[in-house]
Amino acid sequence: MNPLLPKLQDIDNRTLLDRVEDAMLPLINLVFLLLLFFIVAGHLTDDPLPALPGTAQEGESSAPAADLVINGDGQLRVHQSPVSREELASKLPKPDADKPLRIAADKGVTMDDLESVLRLLEKAGYRKVDLLTEPSL
Known part of the structure; x- marks a missing residue:
C-alpha cells in the first residue's frame, strides 16, 4: 500500500x-x-484625489463680481470706489426682489462691522443679500 x-x-x-x-x-x-x-x-494602493477641472493656478485671482466690498479695515467699496456709510444706499443699485445684493467681505472684517453694514442695507430696503466667500485651499 x-x-x-x-x-x-x-x-x-x-x-x-x-x-x-x-x-x-x-x-x-x-x-x-x-x-x-x-x-x-x-x-x-493610495489613489490621489483627481484634479478638479477649472481650478485657478496659484497667483491667479478671479474675484467674483460683488456689488459691495468690505475691506479688512471696514472700508466700503462700490464698483472699486470708496463709499462712506452715509452715502452707501445711494451708490448701490436699487433693491430688487428677484436679484439679491452681492457682498464680498474680507476675512479680516469683524462680525460687528458686517452686522452694522447689514443693518444699514436693511434700512435701505434690501431684503435679499448674498455673502460671497472664497474657498479655503
Whole structure:
C-alpha cells in the first residue's frame, strides 16, 4: 500500500467531527490568507484625489463680481470706489426682489462691522443679500 495514503482502519477510528475539522483547516487558512492579502493591498494602493477641472493656478485671482466690498479695515467699496456709510444706499443699485445684493467681505472684517453694514442695507430696503466667500485651499 502507498505510505502517503492513510490506512483504512485509521480513518474509521476517527469521528466524523475530527474528519470535518481536518478537511476545513486548509479552507480556514486560505480565507485568513486572502483576508490578510486584501488588508495589505488596500493600504498599499493610495489613489490621489483627481484634479478638479477649472481650478485657478496659484497667483491667479478671479474675484467674483460683488456689488459691495468690505475691506479688512471696514472700508466700503462700490464698483472699486470708496463709499462712506452715509452715502452707501445711494451708490448701490436699487433693491430688487428677484436679484439679491452681492457682498464680498474680507476675512479680516469683524462680525460687528458686517452686522452694522447689514443693518444699514436693511434700512435701505434690501431684503435679499448674498455673502460671497472664497474657498479655503
